[in-house]
Amino acid sequence: MKDALADRPLEPATVGGLLLVFALIGAPHLWHLSPLLMSVFYAALAWRGVSLIHPRLLPGRRLRGLLALAALVAVLWSVSGQLDGRALGVGLLTVMAGLKSLEVSSRRDLYVTVFLGCFLLATQFLFDQGLWISLYLAPLLVVLLGLLVRNNRVNPPPWPRALREAGWLMVAGLPMALLLFVLFSRLAGPLWALTAPAPGVTGMTDRLSPGSVSQLSQSGAVAFRVSFTGPRPPQAELYWRGPVFWDTDGRTWRAGVPLESVSRAGGVGAVWSQQVTLEPSNQRWLFALDRPLQAPPQARLSGDGQLLSAEPINTRRHYRVRSQAGVGEVRLAAADRRRALAVPESVVTARMRALVAEWRQADPRPGALVAAALRHFRHQPFVYTLRPPALPDNPVDGFLFETKRGFCEHYATSFAVLMRLAGVPTRLVGGYQGGEWNPVGEHMIVRQSDAHAWAEVWLGDRWQRVDPTAAVAPDRVEQSIDPTATTSGPMVYQGPPPSWLARLWRDGGWFVDGLALSWQRWVVGYSDRTQAGLLERLGLGWLSGYRLALAAVAAAGLGMLPLWWLLRRGEAVTPDPAQRVWQRLLVRLRAAGVDLSPNLSPSDVGRRAAARFPAQRAAIERIVGLYLAQRYGHAASSVGLRRLRAAVRRLRLRR
Amino acid sequence: MVADSQPAVRSPSADVLAPLLELAGQVLLGKQTQLQLAVSCLLARGHLLIEDVPGVGKTTLAHLLARLLGLDYGRIQFTSDMLPADILGASVYDRDQGTFRFHPGPVFAQLVLADEINRATPKAQSALLEAMEEGQVTNEGVLHPLPKPFFVIATQNPQEQVGTFPLPESQLDRFLMRIELGYPDPRAERALLAGRDRRDWLAELMPLLDTAQLLALQQATAQIHVAPALLDYAQALLGASRDTLPAGLSPRAGLGLLAAARAWAFLAGRRMVIPEDLQAVFVPVAGHRIGQQAASQLLADQPVP
Numbered sequence: 001m002k003d004a005l006a007d008r009p010l011e012p013a014t015v016g017g018l019l020l021v022f023a024l025i026g027a028p029h030l031w032h033l034s035p036l037l038m039s040v041f042y043a044a045l046a047w048r049g050v051s052l053i054h055p056r057l058l059p060g061r062r063l064r065g066l067l068a069l070a071a072l073v074a075v076l077w078s079v080s081g082q083l084d085g086r087a088l089g090v091g092l093l094t095v096m097a098g099l100k101s102l103e104v105s106s107r108r109d110l111y112v113t114v115f116l117g118c119f120l121l122a123t124q125f126l127f128d129q130g131l132w133i134s135l136y137l138a139p140l141l142v143v144l145l146g147l148l149v150r151n152n153r154v155n156p157p158p159w160p161r162a163l164r165e166a167g168w169l170m171v172a173g174l175p176m177a178l179l180l181f182v183l184f185s186r187l188a189g190p191l192w193a194l195t196a197p198a199p200g201v202t203g204m205t206d207r208l209s210p211g212s213v214s215q216l217s218q219s220g221a222v223a224f225r226v227s228f229t230g231p232r233p234p235q236a237e238l239y240w241r242g243p244v245f246w247d248t249d250g251r252t253w254r255a256g257v258p259l260e261s262v263s264r265a266g267g268v269g270a271v272w273s274q275q276v277t278l279e280p281s282n283q284r285w286l287f288a289l290d291r292p293l294q295a296p297p298q299a300r301l302s303g304d305g306q307l308l309s310a311e312p313i314n315t316r317r318h319y320r321v322r323s324q325a326g327v328g329e330v331r332l333a334a335a336d337r338r339r340a341l342a343v344p345e346s347v348v349t350a351r352m353r354a355l356v357a358e359w360r361q362a363d364p365r366p367g368a369l370v371a372a373a374l375r376h377f378r379h380q381p382f383v384y385t386l387r388p389p390a391l392p393d394n395p396v397d398g399f400l401f402e403t404k405r406g407f408c409e410h411y412a413t414s415f416a417v418l419m420r421l422a423g424v425p426t427r428l429v430g431g432y433q434g435g436e437w438n439p440v441g442e443h444m445i446v447r448q449s450d451a452h453a454w455a456e457v458w459l460g461d462r463w464q465r466v467d468p469t470a471a472v473a474p475d476r477v478e479q480s481i482d483p484t485a486t487t488s489g490p491m492v493y494q495g496p497p498p499s500w501l502a503r504l505w506r507d508g509g510w511f512v513d514g515l516a517l518s519w520q521r522w523v524v525g526y527s528d529r530t531q532a533g534l535l536e537r538l539g540l541g542w543l544s545g546y547r548l549a550l551a552a553v554a555a556a557g558l559g560m561l562p563l564w565w566l567l568r569r570g571e572a573v574t575p576d577p578a579q580r581v582w583q584r585l586l587v588r589l590r591a592a593g594v595d596l597s598p599n600l601s602p603s604d605v606g607r608r609a610a611a612r613f614p615a616q617r618a619a620i621e622r623i624v625g626l627y628l629a630q631r632y633g634h635a636a637s638s639v640g641l642r643r644l645r646a647a648v649r650r651l652r653l654r655r
Numbered sequence: 656m657v658a659d660s661q662p663a664v665r666s667p668s669a670d671v672l673a674p675l676l677e678l679a680g681q682v683l684l685g686k687q688t689q690l691q692l693a694v695s696c697l698l699a700r701g702h703l704l705i706e707d708v709p710g711v712g713k714t715t716l717a718h719l720l721a722r723l724l725g726l727d728y729g730r731i732q733f734t735s736d737m738l739p740a741d742i743l744g745a746s747v748y749d750r751d752q753g754t755f756r757f758h759p760g761p762v763f764a765q766l767v768l769a770d771e772i773n774r775a776t777p778k779a780q781s782a783l784l785e786a787m788e789e790g791q792v793t794n795e796g797v798l799h800p801l802p803k804p805f806f807v808i809a810t811q812n813p814q815e816q817v818g819t820f821p822l823p824e825s826q827l828d829r830f831l832m833r834i835e836l837g838y839p840d841p842r843a844e845r846a847l848l849a850g851r852d853r854r855d856w857l858a859e860l861m862p863l864l865d866t867a868q869l870l871a872l873q874q875a876t877a878q879i880h881v882a883p884a885l886l887d888y889a890q891a892l893l894g895a896s897r898d899t900l901p902a903g904l905s906p907r908a909g910l911g912l913l914a915a916a917r918a919w920a921f922l923a924g925r926r927m928v929i930p931e932d933l934q935a936v937f938v939p940v941a942g943h944r945i946g947q948q949a950a951s952q953l954l955a956d957q958p959v960p
Contacts, residue, residue, distance in 0.1 A: 157898065157899075576884070579884070579960070597955075598958030598959065599954065599955055599956065599957055599958055599959060600959065601929065601930035601931035601934055601959055602929065602930060602931075602959070603929065603930075603931045604931065628927075628929045629927075631882060631884045632880075632882040632884055632885055632927050632928065632929045632930075633880065633882065633926075633927045634880035634882070634926070634927060636882075
């Protein structure tokens, strides 16, 4: 049936609510869209708002057309030269949603606009799928529903009641939403995986040079979060392995993989099972404890134990990985041995040669050379600091013999150069060390400030991890660096036990961080694999492929049952046959120009129709009589219904 | 009227009422609708509240109905110093018998005109309203049933007038309908002014019905068919009143609405209630409960299912 209220004008309170909710829904786009587009959007809303008080200011049809055209040009202009498809689509939708508000005057417009608002709301998730944006948008969705609730009443209920009803509708819809969320088939492909580059991301890169890690250490941004299934390794073992640096020009080290692959030895000790949620880094490295046993899907494990993703990581990535100490190559191929010993002649100075020669004289075995180097760092006045002095010419020589102040990369690179000079194959490893345990969320937060670099030396039969920084600052390995400390003096570690207020702040932070991680894991990161795992655990492992699709449809059908029952109880959906005949007649009469409001009794309808078509008066009165008897009488019959149908069919609306 | 085009058979009982309404219409000029509503109210076993300024024929209407329907008539003029005993009656010591004897008050009549009910204090008002509700009067532990039929026509002055105690909502709810008479239109007023004295005329009128017939008519009214489709409509109206107003229509109001619609349909000679019957009685039945304006608005907004 046609909605009789569709053309009814709207109350200012409804339009005001609509404008407010639009302004709030659009707000996060301030960070995503160009200022031009957002000012058009807000200007249109403001214009409509002002015209609530001064209705004459509403633009006419022609002006609205021009505005729409101008807006289209503005959108095209603002996204020109960008390859980001989102900006065009979302920009167009946002601007047009703003302009649509200028058109809203009747209930019909409001329906359209509310659906537009839902779309606008959905576009926010193209940019951010986090917990906070979801918590922000959910109440706005309730307000949109509230608009519909108000709009569907003859006398719109007051806002609080409309919102309460809308809230209940949302709650009532939740089980259904959950069911579909869990059961709906997931696409393994990147349908929603957006591939826009994440701007301004810092993190481990494929270059390591003096200063690059100390710069990272100033950032409190989260690099990744890890939870352990099973026991948690001790803090000193938390070396999160990333890129391996083989080649250097004396200043910068470049990441690479071994030239030849060799078989690997089995590990010793505990196996740590990790579940990692990695923040986008625009790099390919998946971090795992030293050393990973197997590559997670869509990644490979290189010969030297790097986990390399098939694609650069520009969205959050979840993976499970197991690690065990001692896993590694059993042999060093000749080509790789040459790489692990190469030192550019330009950086080697006489002082360095003399130092190495001294060590070799004492004991030329690799183990002894490593120990000598570490002893050197420990006994000479080396300082571990975030703000090392600049080393323009030869960083290794300058650091070793002049400044003696440096961060982990200074120690690691100098150590590596010395070892190579001494004839011990050495490579550098970048990654993270340590992390903050979140006891609330039961996971570990590893931040950029935990970035670290260390070395690995070839002891003839295996690669041994050597952390020269630990020789200078053993605390570094046990505690995290406080990224807020920016002194140029010696390193400041996280201070004395916190006061109760600071503890509360810290625990709250942990709690929130745990929530965000769960959201990422279970909502945003709910993939075809998670789905399969969950179904397996629920004993529904046989639900896959088409069976899963059928189950989703069946569940949806079951979910609809209560609704169907409710509607049936209201008896609003199944008009009796006489009523249907009558409704069709009403449509015909309206089309023939009889003015019929829906509150007219059938007798009044008959009178109006007869007044308009006096020639048909008798026929119309007969129809009214038959209809009333059929629908309101106590002896409704199929004969009466047939007669009514025949009479309506025979009625010719001619004057 | 659509009734003319109805295939429905005219009930013989309703035929009895047609001359009654016609005759009453001659006495009370230009008030046909109000007369029909008043008779519907009586048929539906409800009580009637007439609200209007003095002198527009409230008393005449009550008196007229009493005469034509053959009901014995009691009139209570409410004043501010009235006591419940003035309405209900009191026990008086009988010296001959040496006992107290109950002297029934003016409420013991088949048709009671409670004139200017809002001039009395709430105490006196509630004495009458309780009697209306219970159909009996209790005096010193003894029940005195009121006669049958028992029909109260109360009149009240518009609330703005001085010296009034407005009836609370709970007591207004006990009246099935409230109607207004309004000033007569010029032609009716001319006929009234030129015509004979109404008081004399009333005195001459002979009853057209007896009590037994009236009770039978009430019985027949209750038998009028109400289809589920009409219940849908009634419920939609009740529901809309609750959705849109702070205090909507009560279930009692809903029952009253259907009873009144049955009576209206009965008067129109139908054996079933159709939407226009409901529409005709809706504002009189709902007006004093939720307000005249709101009732009209509800009716205008609610589509006929």
